[in-house]
Amino acid sequence: MASGDCRKDDFPEDSRVDSGIDSYRSMLKSEDPRTELSGPRDKLHPAEERLDSAYGSASLTVESLSDIVEGCTLEPAAPSSGLSEPEENFITSITEDGDTILHLAIIHEEDLIAQQLIQIFPKEVLDIQNNLYQSPLHLATYLNLTEVVKSLVAKKVSLELQDHEGNTALHVACHHGQTMCATEMTGDISPSKLELVLETQNWRGLACLHLAALSRQHQIMKLLMKKGADLNVQEGTSGKTPLHLAVELHDAALVKLLLSRGANVDAAMYNGCTPLHLAVGRQDAAIAHLLCQSGADTMLRNMEDETALDLADGNDDILALFPFDDVQISGRSVVSVNF
CATH class of the missing domain: 1.25.40.20 (Ankyrin repeat-containing domain)
Incomplete structure (x- = not known):
């Protein structure tokens, strides 16, 4: 049975949303031409310390985040009001890992600070992805910060x-x-x-x-x-549906759930294998029984010209699921023949 495990490594580099900070800086400049926002990308931390954006970091203190956010009441319609030049530089800086201050607040699980920043930033900044292509929404979801996720969704992030x-x-x-x-x-x-x-x-x-x-x-x-x-969406490597995956996992409860909601019991992978082929091939009589009860076609053949019965390999529990009132013509079964 085919079972691909292809991984797409060469995704386009320009798919990342990384222009939000530049747009935000331009917005600040347009409001106040005296604002100077040039500065190092690693302004948020000492050069010798690397902020790891892979869902964890300890090099930025909560106090430093709190100090810069406290008292900021920036509104998108008036981006420069209430912020000093150092604050603007800080908020519009990106670390060497591509993290904005919002990424960092979420990494440190500082919900209150993150909430304040979400209200401060326009959508373009909220959608910025770091070097691992993680948006603030990715990070908040991974860390299960439900209220932060709720606020980001309310701001219509992508x-x-x-x-x-x-x-x-x-x-x-x-x-x-x-x-x-x-x-x-x-x-x-x-x-x-x-x-x-x-x-x-x-x-x-x-x-x-x-x-x-x-x-x-x-x-x-x-x-x-x-x-x-x-329910019948096929994964891209071998064409398995969620039902195929549930069968492979021997997850009878999930098989029942999917079948009860209308999943196609005879869905075929790219190699022609149905969920019943997988259940029989894995000697899972209980799930094979569930599939047969839901009307699985026992005579369907995969690309190797095998029916599910061909894969039973002498398992009496599974063989008992199949009818025996059939005859073979040219190697193929003909069911319910009247003599």
């Missing part, structure tokens, strides 16, 4: 942005079981935009529903189903 592994923030929520974050991201969004996110595949070819299935996140699966996710 849900389509993909990180260095091709994951959207919703992918992250599905993989790590952040149900409340997933709920916020799928709430106040147009059906067309949500459909686009739900169809997006990461560099391993996995959509959100696939990741939720692989992580056994049944609650998130139910949420995505309620929001109209395609």
